[in-house]
Amino acid sequence: MKDARFAPVLLLIIAIYLIHQALAADFSRTSQRTVEALRGVPHGWIEGNKPSPSLLINFRLAIKQPTKELNKAVIDISTPTHPRYGQHMKREELREMLRPDPAILSDILAWLRSENVPPDTIGVEGNWIKFQVPVSQAERMLKTRFSYYHDNTGQKTFIRTLSYSVPEKIYPYIVLIQPTTRFGNLKQQSALDLEGPILASPEDLTAECGFVVRPECLRDLYDMKNTSAQPHPKNILGISGFLEQFARHGDFHDFMNGLLPNESDANFTVVRINGGLNDEDSSLDSTEASLDVQYSISLGYNTLATFYTTGGRGPVVPDMEQPNTSESSNEPYLEQLHYILNLPDEELPAILTTSYGEAEQSVPVSYATVVCDLYAQLGARGVSVIFSSGDSGVGDSCQRNDGSHQTRFLPGFPASCPFVTSVGGTYSHRPERAVDFSGGFSEIFTRPAYQDAAVKNYLDQLGDQWSGLYNSEGRGIPDVSAQARGFLIRDHGIYMRISGTSASAPVFAGIVSQLNAVRLAEGKSRMGFLNPWLYTTGESGFTDIIIGGSRGCSGGAHGISVPFASWNATTGWDPATGLGTPLFSKLAQLAIS
Incomplete structure (x- = not known):
């Protein structure tokens, strides 16, 4: 009897064993x-x-x-004239589509x-x-x-x-x-051939806005004087932190008290991903994190903000621009993106701004493609993904790393992904001018339909200049621009000045946060993936930049020289400043029209 009782269990064990052996x-x-x-x-x-x-x-x-279904859904949801505009997908709905x-x-x-x-x-x-x-x-x-x-x-x-x-x-x-074959690196977007962060003088705290950039300068320049944004749980401003850059609450509060004393109660929370730290007592450099939180939040005004600190470093195929790579055992983009995409709908940020990137050709096509698909998924769920366009201008090494050694103008990634909004840089005030360190055309991603007319107009003006040195069918960057030179920040208890498109991305993110606030106050959805709106309804809300241009290929260490290589700022979209710089009051009207 005892043996008979255990016979079914024994048979089950044998069956499982046989199935396992068959699979093996x-x-x-x-x-x-x-x-x-x-x-x-x-x-x-x-x-x-x-x-x-x-x-x-x-x-x-x-x-x-197949990505066609996802890509079509993202574009439909983000196109103002489409019946599905603003109907962002829920987490479970997206998971079902991607199953x-x-x-x-x-x-x-x-x-x-x-x-x-x-x-x-x-x-x-x-x-x-x-x-x-x-x-x-x-x-x-x-x-x-x-x-x-x-x-x-x-x-x-x-x-x-x-x-x-x-x-x-x-x-x-x-x-x-x-992680297997990837030896990688990503870097903060510090400007080409510009000085690093430098100590600010006492005079910088009150200097004219044409010389030093402070929050009130940007609010004036971009017509943000009359805002009444209120905190909203659907309008969380997400700020990316990589490379052991730590956001310091002490520096942030000193910055707000010193420059915007009437808004000194602003704050942010910290979320740690993939073992990411936020050691606020660390002696390590934190200028990028300080810049990102101080300007995105001060321009966002009265917004809820989260700093996502992610451990690890990204993958790279070594080229002359990044010959010495470094990497942890994990992939930071993947770890961050999977974490955020797994968040419940009510915890998902409305915006994710990132001031880091790497040379596009240093990222294997398979990796770049799957990462870009994940950014598309964020867009489908109503997240505005914003990236610095990069600070290498036309390019640093200007040589392909595929063994051909072909001379080429090379852009940055992830800014080149068609499902992110890439932000270039300007400087000076009235008129603004293009800085000399952003823009280009993707070698991996083809030009999306939403920017086809705008980019073709530029290419018609360009003619045969630089023919063969860039991909004329590639995704063009940046999409838009903002100030990128001479920002006053507070770091390690002192004021500094810093430059780069790492500054323009958080500025634009703060402005988008305010646009979300305007829409939510009207009972509408948040902005979500921005680009189809920017190139249609939103285009008239930008100041076209027609002075200056980006440069590169100067033939520095290990690089190839291309005399006078540049992308000039011209009428309409251009690969130096995109559609131009924002006018908030006009964009706010367009956002609810």
Whole structure:
């Protein structure tokens, strides 16, 4: 009787064992296909010892999927003349749209099970799967060998591999698995050939706005004098923090007390992602974080704000512009984006402003594409994603890194993604002039329909100039511009002056926050993905910048010289200043028209 009682349990155990063995045999019989491979150890790195076989690594696997449905939905929701305008998607609605074909998902999950991946570490997020395994298991699964890699300064050590494979059966479905072959870096957007942050003088606190930029200067320049924005739970201003840049509440409150004493009760919260820190007592440089929180919030006026500090550094294919790469074991864009996309609808920020980027050609196409798709998902949910256009002008190295050594004008990423709003830079007041360090055309992303007419008008004016040096069919950046030179900030208890499109992005983000406040007060949805609106209804709310231009390709260290290389500011859209600089009062009228 006792044996009979346990017979069903025994049969179940045997059945599970046989199913597992069948799965394992199924995948073991199939050949392997290489997903990604490097030609060798990237420049600036040295291979070291093997890591402990028991060391755990968190992986993310991207499943291929048609993006046409998502892209169309984002454009429809963001186009003022479309019936779906402003009807942003809910989290669960988006997840359902992105859910992979059940058969494909089943095959990939079966592979993970056949490799004994702990079930409690496996998570499905739309077309992404996350899982955790030790090094020894990852090597067996991916038919590879992980090593420690040391940068040539001897200060950084990370675990990576040079190639990896998956079974032939699931190969067609997989875009990438990270972190594996990526040796990466991202940087804050500091201006080309300009001085770094410099100490401000006491006179800078009251100097004329043409020499030093302060919040009241921007409010005057961009016609933001009469605003009555109120805090709203649907209007959270999100500010990205990377590279161990910490936002200091003490510096922020000193800045507000010193320059905007009537608004000294402004504040922000901090959210930590992927082990990100916010050590406010650190002696490390924090000028970028200080700039971002101080100007986005002071221009946002009475807004709710969150600083998202994310640990890790992004991926890079080394080129002459970024020969010495550094990276943690995680991908910061992916970690930040998955975290934010997983937020409930009521916690999702209305805006995400980021003042960091890297050379577009240093980012593998597969990685750039999946990251851009995630920004499109944010747009579908009503988030305005704003990026600095970059501070390399026409380009730094101006040479392709694909082995051809072709001379080329090279833009930045993620600013080149068609689903973000890229912000260029200006300086001076009335008239504003284009700074000499932003803009270009993507080598990865084709020109989106929403900017086709505007960019074609510029290309018609340009004619054959620079023919063959840029992608005339590529996505053009920036979309818009704002002041980018001589900003007064408070950092480590002292006032400094700083320049770069890292300044213009938070300024524009603050203005968009106020536009959201105007729409929400009228019972309308927030702005969401901005670009289709900017190039149609919103275009008349910008001051066209027709003086100045960006430069580059000066032939510096390791670079290629192209005499007089530049993108000039002209009538209409141009790759130096985009559509121009904002006039808030006009944009506010257009936003509710």
